[in-house]
Amino acid sequence: MEETFNEALKDKRVGLVRADSGFYTQDLLDYLEGKQLNYIMAARMYPNIKNTVWSLDNWIELTKGIELNEMIFNHTDGKSRRYIVIKKKVEDRPKAAGKLLFDDLPGYRFSCYVTNLDLPLDQVWNIYNTRADCENRIKELKEDFGLDNFCLKNFWATEASFRFIMVAYNLMSLFRHFALNHHNRATLKTLKVYCFALGAWTVNHANRKVLKIALNTKKRPWMDGLFSQINNLSPPFCFIPNA
Incomplete structure (x- = not known):
């Protein structure tokens, strides 16, 4: 603590x-x-x-x-x-x-x-009950980020691995918040299918490197909107997560 x-x-x-x-x-x-x-x-x-x-x-x-x-x-x-x-x-x-x-x-x-x-009794109880969502975050860390699937010989090596997993989770949280406009509805499995595990290649065009992504016609406007959302951002980011 x-x-x-x-x-x-x-x-x-x-x-x-x-x-x-x-x-x-x-x-x-x-x-x-x-x-x-x-x-x-x-x-x-x-x-x-x-x-x-x-x-x-x-x-x-x-x-x-x-x-x-x-x-x-x-x-x-x-x-x-x-x-x-x-x-x-x-x-x-x-x-x-x-x-x-x-x-x-x-x-x-x-x-x-x-x-x-x-505070009144019901307010104290309601405030405490809002913590229930943290169990969903722990579940996501275990199932999507492998939080409980490693144990290294050295304690501090395990600690370092744990902290890097937390960094990865926080990066995905920032992506969900700024690119998708929500904090926790899309799990990493969903993001892999819709955003990351996509066929893609790079080409040179007009002295610029261009990323080509294989998408069906219906999904292209959604992906265009995602990139447009990201292009409108610039650091530093002000991120206030939900309780």
Whole structure:
């Protein structure tokens, strides 16, 4: 986490840190608060958290099958923090995420998040849920860029390979954003078929090197538009990706 903030994000302003329960530790929460960063983090359902959730009353119904609540909780020798709890009725929300915590409530799943944001319960939950798209990016890195298909003998060689894959992914993201006018709808497999894996050759014409691309008639206007879009660009690029 320190490397992420000190290197990758050293020139960036971070408005919010969202993290799953794998990051839920007192040290990390203290670290984020020490840097005065806002955060929403999924909490692990330790027995003491479960007991506190069980004692909650006055649930707020957000919509059919979903109720919200909050609590101030602290672990032993820990700081008191705000926790948002979501209760989902399985009968109404059979695909709802969360854990079945209580034998006495078998029809309900629970999720719990710790945050330092002073926002309404539903806003905190909605803001956290927007992180779901990052799982699609991880899936794309694995399936299209081979992120999980290599492991070199030397740790730092593996690290270097990983970072070059990230560079390749970022280049494709820039291409999608500026040439295709969207950020993540076209995967690398799609781009290969439509943009890269095309029959082509170069010729000299009027003392200039010309690229000839084999395209059917229907696809030529689309490709002309793509090159026109690129020709209108010049660095430096200002790129703000979607959340």
